[in-house]
Amino acid sequence: MAKVVIDEARCKGCALCTLACPKKLIRMSDKLNRQGFLPAVFPAECSRDCTSCALCAQMCPDVAITVFRAEKGEKP
Amino acid sequence: MAKVVIDEARCKGCALCTLACPKKLIRMSDKLNRQGFLPAVFPAECSRDCTSCALCAQMCPDVAITVFRAEKGEKP
Amino acid sequence: MQPVFQRPISLKDVATHFCPGCQHGLIHRLVADAMDHFGVQPQTIGVASVGCSVFLYEYFDIDVVEAPHGRAPAVATGVKRARPDNFVFTYQGDGDLAAIGTSEIIHAANRGELFTAIFVNNTTYGMTGGQMAPTSLPGQRTLTSPEGRDVTIDGYPMRMAEVIAALDGAAYSVRVAVNSPKNILAAAKAIKTAFSYQIEKKGFAFVEVLSACPTNWGMSAVQANERVAKEMIPYFALGTFKEKN
């Protein structure tokens, strides 16, 4: 149970994060962002499956991803 | 039986040839040459002992030495 | 929720000018991470080179000196000798370090200068639009090798981590890549080790990082990242070539 936040304004749509996620939780949007890129999105429903391994964030060249983990006992 | 000719005008008196001769046939002069150096000399009497190995000439930085060997049957 | 991955504080919170999928950004992050790790950011002086990474000062929250093309190791020598208690690093591309700056990096390494050199090898001159670099692979098509690099005319790709390792003055020399999470973690570790060589005054440390330049390779970011594994790593072996104690 974890949360991945992708800063849409920073994302350049390179899709490298999608390769990195072992669970294939991240996908590319089909709507251009302000910079003219198709950004990556982390669908809210994926929170469940996300292990907060942060491999997606490790891989992002633009440091556009922040990863959060539920603290012990925290509600989903 | 061989002859070693040292070009006095070229010799800079470094004495390296004296080190090279396995027979120690070359010695340094005590008279300055025109350039102001004490040149190496090959005493005529050494012809007998010289093997014409040319190591002295090999060693000379100033290519001041020429070595001759008696041809077969040549008189000393 | 507790953050498990966050932007390093040494890295300014701004967008970069790098192309999508360009791994300069990632390498910047790893360098900033290492700075945070050792807490050296307040003492750090970065030496920028000329190439796509010229804007070091826009992204790192540190003092920076900009060096002429290829001369970062000489500038860093001047900086480190003048301020031996500061933490000093250089950041150079392959055109910068392995072509015009060959002499400077070799002699700085050989003198055992106490700065850390980050070397980003993307097999091309990124900033000038994709010319052949000293590290371009055999057959690689670039602006100035339109038929592909011909090793009999253009020479062979230079393996800088090995060249540096061979110098007596170099204490640490390593080659890493950032094309997969696994390699990224190894790269992060190598950069930290390199930093420790300076901090512990163990000697000159050199980190070569294989990096993608999707734009000049004429590839998508994903394809470019794949090329690192398929073409670069086989030629530029990953590994530690020197690790003095």
Next chain:
Amino acid sequence: MQPVFQRPISLKDVATHFCPGCQHGLIHRLVADAMDHFGVQPQTIGVASVGCSVFLYEYFDIDVVEAPHGRAPAVATGVKRARPDNFVFTYQGDGDLAAIGTSEIIHAANRGELFTAIFVNNTTYGMTGGQMAPTSLPGQRTLTSPEGRDVTIDGYPMRMAEVIAALDGAAYSVRVAVNSPKNILAAAKAIKTAFSYQIEKKGFAFVEVLSACPTNWGMSAVQANERVAKEMIPYFALGTFKEKN
């Protein structure tokens, strides 16, 4: 009587300006011998460098181009590319080749340029009066290392034959000395082998020759010659570091 040792015809019959016991003269003779041996003198273009050997054209009976300090390999590249059927060699000192000209020799070697490089290592800047060279030995006192070379500040002596051997483009790299008849004969052979690499288009060939500079070492010629054996050879191992077929 029959001459068994004579001046090579490629070497002009004039006195040199070299100091007594300076082995530049000897190395000149070996190069001229090799030229005679292969009969290439009529096609030869020599590239002179800046150092005590700058007067190449006074001693060799060949066409000569004089290069700026350190740049002989670049000049030779231009010459050989323009006249591929000529025989081209460079002749450089250790200041020239291993300091200011580091980049040029490394990249010429790496491109596999088809000229022959003669490198005279006498651990000092001869012509300028005896400053510390990249090859000066640890502790060696020179004009600019009055207390002796301190490797922690001045860096380590560079072993160029090994550095060159490590480059993919280099075909032949060897280190020889001329301090004894035996070594001289080996040096003569190495220079001929290096020439054959060019003649047979086998690739770039590099010959490092250890040499004495009595004047700047502050020694007699005999002492200087002894230093080669006692101090230089132990640091700069003689041998063949690369020999491609």
Next chain:
Amino acid sequence: MSERQLVAGNIAVAMGALAAGCRYYFGYPITPQSDIPAYMAGELRKMGGTFIQAESEIASINMLLGASACGFRAMTSSSSPGISLKQEGISYMAGSELPGLIVNICRSGPGLGGIDPSQADYFQAVKTGGHGGYRTVVVAPASVQEMYDLTILAFDLSDRYRMPAVLLADSLVGQMKEALECKPYVPPSDLPAKAWAVTGKQGRKDQRIVKSLFLGEGELERHNWKLWGRAEELKAKEQRSEGKYLDDAQLLVTGFGSAARIAKSAVEMARTAGLKVGYLRPITLFPFPEVAFQQATATCKKVLCVELSTGQMVEDVRLSVARDAEVVFYGRPPGTGSLPTPEELFGQIHKHYGKGA
């Protein structure tokens, strides 16, 4: 008439070089001249010539020295910082009496600066940035056609006077496209043979030695006077400039290359507005067209010099004009957004027209 093509200035330089028989190119990447090596990389290897991307600008200029010593037409191109690095090599070429073409598509400076069109390398080119006192031919094209034509001229002058030639332009002329007519090159019939070129002795009696070291008593001084004499001959014979509206001009506008190009439009505006403004553009910067300036300022006593710098050529203008002529300066040192417009220069003409002198 050969076909007119739409060609960028940088490419026109490369085409001109090939037309002039140059088959040796040595360079190192730098913006904004990268089109030249890219074009040369493709064409030269196709035609059996030599293209080398060297490890540095220093290596390039010395490869050029080597190829030129062999008697062949050869060139390098770069931009400002790269040209600074070539200064030692250029001095050696000059000292060794070697021809060869050095193209500088200037960028803005000093230091890393930027890549905008600049004319701040005038001093470096014309006063020569290397050591020891020498001169080189310097040409300054103002159109794509001139990028081609002056490349050829530079090779010819360089060979004839045995000194390096510099083509000084910037990204305005370099990246601009215009119609280019590639006139076929006919080598001047009186170009002297290169009897000094190294070839290997090949049985020749005398050695050929290409060098710049002269230690004999009085030798280097004589050598310097010889080089000086060539430069004087060049000055006497090869000054080139373009003039317009000089007869009745009351204000003369001058500048070279891209600045002149923009200034020319301003002069046309002024004429349209009824102002008697003349135009004089140096085509050769060395030799500087002193005679043309002398003549023009025999009657027109005020000169406005426009440069994309804080003022360099203006010194040569001052040294060339009639003693009683006044020279004023308008400069836009280069940088993003700093290119002057014709309208702006027309404003300057207005400001100075009819006043003083």
Next chain:
Amino acid sequence: MSERQLVAGNIAVAMGALAAGCRYYFGYPITPQSDIPAYMAGELRKMGGTFIQAESEIASINMLLGASACGFRAMTSSSSPGISLKQEGISYMAGSELPGLIVNICRSGPGLGGIDPSQADYFQAVKTGGHGGYRTVVVAPASVQEMYDLTILAFDLSDRYRMPAVLLADSLVGQMKEALECKPYVPPSDLPAKAWAVTGKQGRKDQRIVKSLFLGEGELERHNWKLWGRAEELKAKEQRSEGKYLDDAQLLVTGFGSAARIAKSAVEMARTAGLKVGYLRPITLFPFPEVAFQQATATCKKVLCVELSTGQMVEDVRLSVARDAEVVFYGRPPGTGSLPTPEELFGQIHKHYGKGA
């Protein structure tokens, strides 16, 4: 008064630098300035300073850039070909507003040339041989004492105006020995603090960035005008020259450094012979002492400029004198046996005295 020692000019430069607080020396061997690094190697390491014999002149100038960026007084020295190689670095230092001392003990050229005293690097120093349009302080000592004093002045001006300084001399002044009095250095009290120097942020809010890249709209142009403004201020405040016999002079003899030194004896000979000859020697070459020339040529209408070259400073003399003054030139380009004697220059004075203008 401190003791007078017999000291060579080159050593006086090194002593002056140490007196001025310079503790960082970066250089590469070259004749005829090798005394400077040799002296520095001994002294600096003794006093805990930094002496590095770099791998090249290019590395040296960039090490200087690095040390200077840290806010310390630092220097390099070389001779002509080596100075050519530093041109890119000097341009970067100027663009980055960095002080620092570059000593050029000129040798003869062009190319490898020789090691005789030369003044043929005037253009390179004064018009600046690097790219992009910038200026540096240029001082030209004519005695051993001045080698010391002007080294100190160069550091002060360089710091104050935030631009590199060049000390231009040759082996005549460099190898000559004279009595030197080492006056202790008192730093000008109004020298601005180096609030731009990199130190690591150390908790400071703003980054310090030493750079010459400016890409913002209009930014680089403003930067250039700022540098230009500093040079103008320098021109207004720091012109220095030495004059003698100017009041009644009918012929003015000028030159800098070693040529002036020789010319001065010729002027004395002329005065002894009853000729009304004056003497004016620029001490700063940039800023050029325009005012002094203007004033001197208000009355004296003929100027003889003597240089150890085919003529370079003479252009600045022409640009500086009154419009109706005539400037003639006598040059001895350098080389073995080419140093003019006072007697020879006296001959030139005779030739021009009382004629023309």
Next chain:
Amino acid sequence: MTHDVFMTGFGGQGILVIGNLLAYAGIIDGKNVSYYPSYGVEKRGGAANCTVVVSDEEVGSPVIGAPSAGIILNQASFDRHIGRFKPGAFCLLNSSLVAEGAKRRDDLDILRLPLNEMAQELGDARMLNMIAIGVYVANCRPVAFDSLKEALKKVLPERNHRFIPLNVKAIDLGAAQVK
């Protein structure tokens, strides 16, 4: 007679292609021409501009302070450059991306067309630039239409010559917008 036009947009919109095309058409018409490009610092996606001059006389400055015509393809370019045009200049605005806003200029002869949508309708979003050049040429007549179409062969790389008919269609569509 001299025509000048300033075209501005971002990289990828094909500004430089139609600049080249227009210039080449001028050559075919026997005119003097100049084409001067300028870019932003970014490697990808940055600003792309060019100025084209077509003239019976020698072309003076390739840089025009106050252009007499314009093609403006996106908002950023509009904001940055709209102030420069000469009063009365003809300007084509790509209304798909340009909202005008504060910087309205009522003294210009402005034509607003939704070029993105028009190109999409034509079947190829990339044809936006060709529509634009059609509009401009139809309005200002700097070159003959035949020359413009002829120039396609010179300007497009060989491999794209199969798209020439579509390009021609787009040019014609543009021309048809001008009464």
Next chain:
Amino acid sequence: MTHDVFMTGFGGQGILVIGNLLAYAGIIDGKNVSYYPSYGVEKRGGAANCTVVVSDEEVGSPVIGAPSAGIILNQASFDRHIGRFKPGAFCLLNSSLVAEGAKRRDDLDILRLPLNEMAQELGDARMLNMIAIGVYVANCRPVAFDSLKEALKKVLPERNHRFIPLNVKAIDLGAAQVK
């Protein structure tokens, strides 16, 4: 009052040492001085010259076209330089090595001394230069003898100070040659 002297010989004869010595003596005397050395190209054994000026006024040129005194220690130097001296100049010729020959100059005040032999007799061949400077100073009186001897401490390296008495003896021997 201004004295100038041109000293010439080959490397190893100690020309530069006595040049320095004379200049230092001038400083001790409170004069203005200049010392200007020049060498041949050779590393070892080449020509070595210097010019020393000692003056009550500021020293102008350290290079003198026609010197007013000379010390000439070998043949090559004689041949090359003898023509330069001012008529009437005092010249010390080392007759051990100089044969004069074709270039005789009868307009000079020449003193011939076999310096090599004199030095040998004194017990040290290297003292030749000191004898020479003694002769010159005794003849032309540019500096006080005490200053000259005092200057030995400044000019000789510390490790050679033990030879000062011998040097003084050589200077005195030189001086004694001048009546």
